[in-house]
Amino acid sequence: ARRSVTWAIWLIGLFYLLSLVLGYGAGALVGPTQILEAPGGVNSAAPLLANALGGPILMGFISAVAFATILAVxxxxxxxxxxxxxHDIYANVIKKGKVSGPGEVRVARITTLAVGALAIIGGIGVxxxxxxFLVALAFAVAASANLPTIIYSLFWRRFTTTGAVMSMYGGLAAAVILIVLSPVFSGGDTSVFPQLDIAVFPLENPGIVSIPLGFLLGFLGSLIGPKNEDPRKAAEMEVRALTGHGAEKAVDH
Known part of the structure; x- marks a missing residue:
């Protein structure tokens, strides 16, 4: 599992560095003016670059790949x-495990509609x-909430439940609050709410602050939290974190 995580980090990192190459390539071969005047604005950089390099065939291929990728994601x-x-919130937290399979499926369907509606409203707003850039913000929020817990779970045996809770909630809250207080949300012509001006955080992406804060909270929570956790439970969670064993039971349930 550790070896897989290492490979994934390097491959994904190199893949996203290619976006810089695509951006500079589009600016050099297509031109900033033509990109800004295109129907999609800056979001048309990749299709226009494909059209400049390979004509309509490559542009159609890139558009199809983008559509399929968006649909899958x-x-x-x-x-x-x-x-x-x-499963996690409704069945185990709200109902304390006292829920039938059909009831859980019904809640999942309702949640799907709610998530879809919220996504549509959010898409209209931005x-x-x-x-x-919006993808980078989503990655920053996800990394702030999850990355410290994943790294600590894989490589630090003294990591505790308190550290995980503090890391996830603290990193998530920090990322969301900093985005709301940044120029992305208000205070600028390209902000989501340009008529407001509550921007006090100067950076447009909170990751450089919220991700280290998540690591710090996970470290402090593991030091100040209870140390007398059940060793059998800790061993079981370590096996699940490293191998994924046991996930199929939750799915079957």
Missing amino acids: VAGLTITASASFA QGQNVA
């Missing part, structure tokens, strides 16, 4: 969100924004 995230809410 949206479907995967929607299913994951609905299943997580139905029309005209740079899609790549």
